[in-house]
Amino acid sequence: MYTCCTNVYLLYKNLYSVARRMNSSAEIKTIPQLLRNVVKTIHPGDTTFLLEKVGNTWQEISYKQTLDYADALSSYFLDIGIQKGDRLALIIENSPEYVYYDQGLQQIGAINVSIYPTLSEHEIEYILNDSGARTILVGNAFLLKKILKITTHCPALELIIPVFDDFEKHVAEHPVTAQIVSFNSLIAKGRLLTPSKEEDINQRRASIQPADVSTLIYTAGTTGIPKGVMLTHNNFVENIRVCINQMKILETTDVFLSFLPLSHVYERTATYYVCCTEGCKIAFAQSIELLPRNLIEVKPTIFMAVPRLLERIHDKAIKNGTAGGGIKARIFVWSLGIGRKYRLIKESGKAPGLFLSLQQKIAEKLVFSKIKEKTGGRLKFIISGGAALPKTIGEFFGDLGIKILEGFGLTETSPVMTFTQFERQVYGTVGRVIPGIEIGIQNPETKEFITVQDHYSYNPEFTSEEGEIVVRGHCVMKGYWNKPEETAQVIDTQGWFHTGDIGRFYKGYLQITDRIKNILVNSLGKNIYPTPVENTYLKSQKIEQIFLIGDKREYITAIIVPPKELLQEKFSLTEDFFQKSSVFIEDPEIIHWISEDIKKISVELSKFERIKRFKVKRNPFSIEAGEITPTMKTKRKEIERKYAEEIDKMYMQDFD
Numbered sequence: 001m002y003t004c005c006t007n008v009y010l011l012y013k014n015l016y017s018v019a020r021r022m023n024s025s026a027e028i029k030t031i032p033q034l035l036r037n038v039v040k041t042i043h044p045g046d047t048t049f050l051l052e053k054v055g056n057t058w059q060e061i062s063y064k065q066t067l068d069y070a071d072a073l074s075s076y077f078l079d080i081g082i083q084k085g086d087r088l089a090l091i092i093e094n095s096p097e098y099v100y101y102d103q104g105l106q107q108i109g110a111i112n113v114s115i116y117p118t119l120s121e122h123e124i125e126y127i128l129n130d131s132g133a134r135t136i137l138v139g140n141a142f143l144l145k146k147i148l149k150i151t152t153h154c155p156a157l158e159l160i161i162p163v164f165d166d167f168e169k170h171v172a173e174h175p176v177t178a179q180i181v182s183f184n185s186l187i188a189k190g191r192l193l194t195p196s197k198e199e200d201i202n203q204r205r206a207s208i209q210p211a212d213v214s215t216l217i218y219t220a221g222t223t224g225i226p227k228g229v230m231l232t233h234n235n236f237v238e239n240i241r242v243c244i245n246q247m248k249i250l251e252t253t254d255v256f257l258s259f260l261p262l263s264h265v266y267e268r269t270a271t272y273y274v275c276c277t278e279g280c281k282i283a284f285a286q287s288i289e290l291l292p293r294n295l296i297e298v299k300p301t302i303f304m305a306v307p308r309l310l311e312r313i314h315d316k317a318i319k320n321g322t323a324g325g326g327i328k329a330r331i332f333v334w335s336l337g338i339g340r341k342y343r344l345i346k347e348s349g350k351a352p353g354l355f356l357s358l359q360q361k362i363a364e365k366l367v368f369s370k371i372k373e374k375t376g377g378r379l380k381f382i383i384s385g386g387a388a389l390p391k392t393i394g395e396f397f398g399d400l401g402i403k404i405l406e407g408f409g410l411t412e413t414s415p416v417m418t419f420t421q422f423e424r425q426v427y428g429t430v431g432r433v434i435p436g437i438e439i440g441i442q443n444p445e446t447k448e449f450i451t452v453q454d455h456y457s458y459n460p461e462f463t464s465e466e467g468e469i470v471v472r473g474h475c476v477m478k479g480y481w482n483k484p485e486e487t488a489q490v491i492d493t494q495g496w497f498h499t500g501d502i503g504r505f506y507k508g509y510l511q512i513t514d515r516i517k518n519i520l521v522n523s524l525g526k527n528i529y530p531t532p533v534e535n536t537y538l539k540s541q542k543i544e545q546i547f548l549i550g551d552k553r554e555y556i557t558a559i560i561v562p563p564k565e566l567l568q569e570k571f572s573l574t575e576d577f578f579q580k581s582s583v584f585i586e587d588p589e590i591i592h593w594i595s596e597d598i599k600k601i602s603v604e605l606s607k608f609e610r611i612k613r614f615k616v617k618r619n620p621f622s623i624e625a626g627e628i629t630p631t632m633k634t635k636r637k638e639i640e641r642k643y644a645e646e647i648d649k650m651y652m653q654d655f656d
Helices: 002-027 030-043 063-080 096-106 121-131 143-154 183-207 233-246 265-278 289-298 307-322 326-347 354-373 390-398 483-490 530-537 564-571 588-602 636-642 644-650
Strands: 048-054 057-062 087-091 111-114 135-138 159-162 215-217 229-233 255-258 279-285 302-305 379-386 404-409 414-419 437-442 449-454 467-473 497-506 511-517 546-550 556-561 611-617
Touching: 002 111, 030 063, 030 265, 048 063, 048 096, 048 289, 057 063, 057 644, 063 096, 063 183, 087 121, 087 143, 096 135, 111 121, 121 143, 121 229, 135 143, 135 497, 143 159, 215 233, 229 233, 229 530, 233 265, 233 379, 233 414, 255 265, 255 289, 265 279, 265 302, 302 307, 307 326, 307 354, 307 379, 307 390, 326 390, 354 390, 390 404, 414 437, 414 511, 437 497, 483 511, 497 564, 530 546, 530 556, 556 644, 564 588, 588 611, 611 644, 636 644
Parallel strands: 048 279, 087 111, 087 135, 111 215, 135 159, 255 279, 255 302, 302 379, 379 404, 556 611
Antiparallel strands: 048 057, 215 229, 404 414, 437 449, 437 467, 467 497, 497 511, 546 556
């Protein structure tokens, strides 16, 4: 009787806790309110929030410690005259310092300007000047050197904050116009100021409005000039709220492993801000190289992934499972077959039979559990985003019993527009429209709407024709910073944001089928606009034409056409050389000659934009061959189809 009463009491207690959280979360309108609401309604202040590996130990950081650091930063910023709306920049890998800095600036109404650590010095300089950033948090010595080289060209930059203490040895090499204060020194000074600044911080926090800009995230434009996407507090808070409602099995005990960059809206929203809302823990991976080890150590229940990582796990599992052949390989292949049968029956809404269920348990014991151990063994699901996930990869993980939920969105949409329902997957699609927004499929030529769907018009049997994907609602950005004309080009007078993506609805879910523009999205989710990158390489006199490849691939490759006359002069070539039947030149001297310029020019680009491999085409792309249009635009699909075999060879390498 006592046990029964206890269980009833705990049930009501949990229901009351959930109801209280839901009521309080409905009142949250800005980012600074999130963490304080967790401490108020979900966890005591001494509960662990962040996990960071220092040496061989994962150090635990509580909510109270996080808020104390944030208050110290806010106090310091107020003391040096930071005002509401000022831009404060960060260039740092994922770490607790990112969280402290973001929380500290957000609660006094400043704007987060996160910069990708892999960007070139030229791009960083542009972003700092365009945003007018007054301060910048710097993650390591390599990044500090980048900042020091450009500081004299960034007049608005007043304060550089290295997160490491031995920064002085790097400063002597460069003239510096900004003040440099180490993070630890800043925190120490800020803590002394906090008692006198507490009331001011509270007033600043209370004055923030949902429509105020929370962050500027710079995304590359087709002209090669980055554009600062203005996302408001409301953009984030509403996006988080509806995403959490879609993930109904999310619990306050969940542990997220964070390794995708917080400078990207995907990881910041789906990991950092979701955890700030629900009271989940965040463990910061040490690096992409140490991710396999960190997965085993942390044993996360959820993590965000990009398709390339999932492809690597898939490739390695297949390689290990089939290596050497024999009985082990046969068991592996048999298990995958059983997993597929089991998944298909469950996805059809039926119950697997007793015999198949027994076979699935054997497959789980012999094969699936071994693969799951590599991810820590506790995963409830993985969220894939940033680029399209190949249908076969999603199905493979489904066969293992690992659920992958896909979403779709852009930086300009905060980012989530659609999300896979936990209880229903349609592989090759990106999920159902989230609540509070509309997604239209529009004929890109006539501008007529083919269909407009929202969360509540959802029909699991509905399929539409394809067209441009447009969206309207709470997720759409405020606009591009300092660029009203560019904003007007993508947000029409009816409030529809034009994504530039082609898609359709398939079985009620959104499916991405193509892109209007030639933007490349690599398998790590990085957006690469071919034209400015190609124009950079065309600075070389050794390159007459260049065609960039890299969509859904890990790195950039290219087909390059050198000038015929220059080749003839340099290598004493006759006309017969250009009449050979082989399309591509394999001469190592010519390839090396071109690679010299490729290496020199690549330093002007971000790492993910640089050409890793290339093929040298004997003759130019031509109208006659159907490779370019009369206006000299390359026909991307035709070139990729025509030279698919040669392109694939550039990506053939063993998984490591």
